[in-house]
Amino acid sequence: MMDSQQLLAEYARNGSDAAFRELVTRYVDLVYSTALRLVEGDTHRAEDVTQTVFVDLSRKAQTLPADVRLGGWLHRDACLVTGHTLRGERRRQSRERQAAEMNALQNQSEADFSLVAPLLDEAINELGEADRTAILLRFFEQQDFRTVGQALGSNEDAARMRVTRALEKLEEFLKRRGVTTSATSLGMVLAANAVQAAPVGLAVTISTAVTTATTTIATHTTMHWLNLKSVTSIVAAAIAAGTATHLVQEREADRLRSENQNLVAQQNQLTAERDAALSAASQRNDEIEQFRKDKNELLKLRGEIGGFRKQVVEIGKLREENERLRATSAGKVQPSSEALVERMVIYRGGKSFPKAAWAFAGYADPEAALATWTWAMNKGDKNAMLASLAPESQPEWQKLFEGQSDDQTAKQFSQGAEKLAGYTLHSRQMIPENEAVIAFVMDLPNGSQSGEQKMKVKKMGEDWRIVGPAKE
Structure with missing residues (x-):
């Protein structure tokens, strides 16, 4: 290829x-x-x-x-x-x-010709003899200012001033009749449009008429033709000037109208964006307020649960005291729990606590203290773990936390908790002086269990705290 x-x-x-x-x-x-x-x-x-x-x-x-x-x-x-x-x-x-x-301008001028022509003709006739002669020589006969000055018996500068004043008089006259233009514009229009090409054959016709007519008739005809031509040229010039002014005004009005429409559209868009932003902000505020209410309600429920657990413990104590009083009244005095060397509670089949259910349980009894301790370790919360310990056990754990940030501690304990699926209680053994030993095993993700562990718990006032692993 x-x-x-x-x-x-x-x-x-x-x-x-x-x-x-x-x-x-x-x-x-x-x-x-x-x-x-x-x-x-x-x-x-x-x-x-x-x-x-x-x-x-x-x-x-x-x-x-x-x-x-x-x-x-x-x-x-x-x-x-x-x-x-x-x-x-x-x-x-x-x-x-x-x-x-150019076509639009010409068409507009032709349409307004019949209205403006009588005003221009009257304006030319209102001028004085010298001013009218200066206008005719300058614009209709297309003479320079030197020739105009010679015809008026003055010099070139005087002729220029004469033409300027005559244009200003025409401007004032037209303005009084409702036609707005300027002397400069009027002069430019007259210079460009005063003389136009005559129809083909008109010169021959006029020459023949001049040859065959008398001197008086020829003179009259010539003056009439000049006046007609003057009126036509001035009318065309005024139409062009007025039309130009009208076109400029129309274009400016269109431009301002377009700018106004753009500004209105921008304002509407900004208003819509502002309303959308306010609506979104209001929704976010409502969500934040709802989250705050939910959090307060959760804390309230946790407090109520802790209170209920204390009430359960108190009810148990009252029931035990009631039984003892009944036995005493019957002549059969039963020893109190403090008098017993030990008391054993066995959970037949085990009492399981899966990791998904671990939560803060308070410290109302030994089992609650152990549940709160495992929850704190799963979160890796140093403060919560220290709060779950008895005072004599806290220094050892504080040394363990030294040199570690909160994030490092949380990561370390969370990684350890990932290897567990929960724990199962086997028994609780009460011993004198308000202490207890809880036996339990850790449940593993594969369905097996670790060896049995024992944790010593101590009562501190109305609450229980973790002491540490029980010694055999």
Whole structure:
């Protein structure tokens, strides 16, 4: 299979149509995609650019270097052709726009001619003799200021001042009749439109009339023609000036109207965004308030549970005291629990506490103290663990925590708890002086259990605290 340079050489040397078709097939997507991006998605114009680029390739194939990178050359030529095409299109659009504006201005002037013509004719007639002569010589006969000055018996500067004052008088007259313009604009319009080409054949007709008529009639006809031409030119000039002013005002009004609409749209968008933000903030505040209420309710429930457990213990004590009093009243005195050397409570089949159910249980009895201790170790909470210990056991654990941050301690104990699935109570043995030994095993995730462990618990006032592993 021939590469692109070989195909280009074959086409340049032998004019091979097959080689050129293969080049087009390989690179048409590259050229078309480049053109399509540059013309902003105009597919028809992109196709025209693509055709032009490959025409350039066919014309320049023999002059391209043998080692040319054809993809790069085609990309660069596509950019050049597109730029040239867009510049030509912009020039054409500019010419069409200017022509449309000129046609619109001319059409507007023709539409208002019948209304403005009587005012301009009257304005010319209101001028004094010298001012009227200066206007006619300057704009209708197209004479320079030196010639106007000579006709008025003055110099060039005086003629310029005379024409300026005459234009200002025309401006004031038209303004009183409702036509707004300026002396400068009026002068420019008169200079551009005062004299227009006469119809073909009109000069011959006039020459014949002058030849055959008497001197008086010829003079009268000529003056009448000049007056008619003057009125026509002035009317056209005023129409153009008034129309230009109207167009400027209309464009400014359109621009201000568009800006106002944009500002209103921006205001509406900002209002909607503000309302959405306020609504979202209100929802977040409601959620935070609900979370706060739930937390307070949870703490309240925990306090009530601790109180219930204390009540259960008190009820047990009262029941025991009641039994002892009954036995005493019957003449059968039973020894109190403090008088017993030991008392054994055996949990038949075991009493299990899965890890998912571990929670703060208070310190109302030995089992609750052990449950709170395992919960604190699972969380890795140093303060909670120390609070679960008897005072004589706390220094040893404080040394264990030395040099460790709260996060390090939590990570260490949490990793250890991951190896456990829960624990199961076997028995509780009460011994004198308000102490107890709880026997239990740790439940493992694989369903097995560790060896039996024993934990010594001590009563401190109304609560129980962990002392540590019981010694045999």
